Amino acid sequence: MPLPKSGYSTSGIFHLLPLGLRIQDKLSLLIDKHMSSLGASKLSLSSITTEVLWRQSGRYSANSELLRLKDRKESGLLLAPTHEEEITAIVAGMVKSYRDLPIRLYQTGRKYRDERRPRQGLLRAKEFMMKDLYTFDHNQETALETYQAVRSAYKNLFDNLKIPYLVADADSGNMGGKLSHEYHFVSPKGEDNVWSCSSCDYIANEELVEKRSSSTTAKSSSTSSSLVFKAISLDRTTAVHIHIPRPPSMPPSMPPTWSDVHSFVNLHAIKNTGVDIDTGIESSTLASLLPKTATEVHVYDRAVSPNTEPSLPDLTRIQPGDRCARCESGKLGVQKAIEVGHTFHLGTRYSEPLGALIAVPDSTSKQPIQMGCHGIGVSRIIGAIASLLSDSRGLNWPRCIAPFEAIVLTGPAASDTDGQEVYDTLCRGQSTNEGEGEVVDTILDDRADKSLGWKLRDADLIGYPVIVVLGRAWKEKREVEVQCRRLGVTSTVALGGLRECVVRLLEKL
């Protein structure tokens, strides 16, 4: 009986059975290769961290997804969702001068999040595997060089996976450059929206995407054609009136309902004005929630503002087909996507509160270290690829993370030694005419109590990239059948040419 890829325990908790663990281990090794190219050293921080550190960084109260431990001493222990605090505290204790930098440290380990609603298997779980890299540099310039080096390593890593991905601008930062990027797989199962231009290379996430405002619209509109949504601030002290131009699809006679706010208002843009509204509360119930002392705030889209400042925001929601802000002719389109990686220049966000200071040249006072943090969702990549490449017959793993690159299946015509001989041909580096050549990571299914048809269905289900069958042709001509479902290939080859044939197929996967 084949071991399932991953076992389900309780909501948001998963076990990795042997084949699943091989997939995860292969992905970890691939990550190690690319982290090593950056000169990063691997470590392993405890899954347990402390409230004290998280209070010091200011992240404790803001995080409602922290899993707390009940221990015998009420020690304030947490299961860490990320490790910025711990790694900053460790490096702060070891590094005194700019001469000790740069340092690049990473780990691949379990992370924890008290998900409100765990869903989609490995895509959103309470316990998940993540690669987290932390970088430490002595000034902004070297930190930005590090950031570019990480982006380049991420490019190589995602190229290796051979799954199409998008790199979206995720934060415009405050240092002149783009200092945060998200790495996405396009997928209908995704929970993120990634916008891209039809013409230029502009790609941005939902929070950051900008459209080109039609300046004529801004001038010709008047407040008379505006739509007003009434909202309440998150802290419930303020009534917020949101003014946007009335969309063409909405006749003037029609009053807006609260659900229209999600269709027409860019809530990220509202947040960027400095107002946090509670989007879960409908206008009709506001009156009962607002205290008598409530203040009132008006937020205007640039097209309907009574003011004429040039810097007023565009508060309308971006729609597919809106014009790109970065080029003349492009139009914006949106795709559902799964975020699988993130690079982030942190600056002194953690080094300052946690006192990670170093002596620097030409200064008598110590300076906070310039940091970066760079994640890769290991469980997410596995879950996303499983869903992206599967078809009605089963999973389909890309070569670099497949539990085995090829499986050899024996039919009734093949003896045990026959199976072993074909297996050896693939996975032993024996001398052949083509030279030593590449060996193929292979598994042999020679179970005597299963039919060849059963084994074929099982191999398809598990998703080995290449299947090698000792069937009728083996008996007649000592030839094997090579199948690759993803490439739609089935061919019959003699033993002498088998390894080369399989290697050629794998190169395309």
Place this chain on the structure above:
Amino acid sequence: MPLPKSGYSTSGIFHLLPLGLRIQDKLSLLIDKHMSSLGASKLSLSSITTEVLWRQSGRYSANSELLRLKDRKESGLLLAPTHEEEITAIVAGMVKSYRDLPIRLYQTGRKYRDERRPRQGLLRAKEFMMKDLYTFDHNQETALETYQAVRSAYKNLFDNLKIPYLVADADSGNMGGKLSHEYHFVSPKGEDNVWSCSSCDYIANEELVEKRSSSTTAKSSSTSSSLVFKAISLDRTTAVHIHIPRPPSMPPSMPPTWSDVHSFVNLHAIKNTGVDIDTGIESSTLASLLPKTATEVHVYDRAVSPNTEPSLPDLTRIQPGDRCARCESGKLGVQKAIEVGHTFHLGTRYSEPLGALIAVPDSTSKQPIQMGCHGIGVSRIIGAIASLLSDSRGLNWPRCIAPFEAIVLTGPAASDTDGQEVYDTLCRGQSTNEGEGEVVDTILDDRADKSLGWKLRDADLIGYPVIVVLGRAWKEKREVEVQCRRLGVTSTVALGGLRECVVRLLEKL
């Protein structure tokens, strides 16, 4: 600056920095090798398990060291200290017939225990690494074959570590054979007592050790020379009177104090009579704790019992020098030891309550699977070896788990390319007269801002098995100095003989 081996976070919580992680990874790989020899498959179970499963096995209430999670739904989640429940539930769902067995599954992962008093670093921590193997067989006979196969794999594994170890009988089981064994490193830091015979190969832990009772003593003694300790049962319903022969060291006129109970009474033997006493409560305070309805129980050592049954227990504490129960001439001695491994035949302890049943030949009713569980304390082995082999100059790692087998240190006379050349000689499989030969896992310390003396002290501190120095002899004759502190070896060799010289040293480590 050298990265410390492991970083301390909070009481009982440790981080593994890069060199420490390499040690742990090497030990994991060594374990993988020996588990693979058993045909065991590796998996990775979640660190999180559920109260529900632990209640089903009956282990929930008995365990005061479980770390519970506070999640948003009060879901009754735990951090698992071991995984018998989870693995039994998984296998129960996959296996239907004896034909699906044997199955051997293991993992190497983090375990959790709410230690009352974390201490001695990695030896007793709240979070620690363990290898846990679970075996599943269809009857007792095959289960015992599995048990012997595991013992043999453990022997090979512990032999590879090249650290002296003891294998102690730990439970006499109920199936005629010895079905639990503990693997110990002898160490003054140990918290376990391991008893061994001076003559035969009898080794047993504190719970199980037996001495030979002098039958003449049993006959000649009378109740008049007995000593009585008054104790209270753990559930505080019963007064327990423990009768043992008065030890020769204690004159008849002297009344016993409560602390004497620990010196003279074998508390494990008391427990084996079926009486659980509260050893923390002194006789003098008993009266106030006992309810009026308290019953009274008398427990007699065989030498002072009014009865003459031959099966009466020996309740006196075993002392060094007592006679061995297994041979004629041996005497028992005791050593402090650190438990680093355990093999355990479980039988149907978990398969029965968790419903892991299979169809078996010649029976119409399904039978519970015969299980075993077999642990290796990965963090403990690292902590124990660190303390056992260290000296005043630093740590000393055995070859098989050293972070690197050798380090190359460059002095001021050596250029960057010199250091690289020596490094390449050791760790690249270049053709030499001795054939391809073994490569040495090497690290190069060519830091320009550190003196050779500083690098030597640092290398000693970290505990690399072999140190190769490019010092004065390099400048004069292109020879390197090879140091091995543990073997007390220092020699000068030419580059051509370096790899062979290092390999010869490593073979002894």
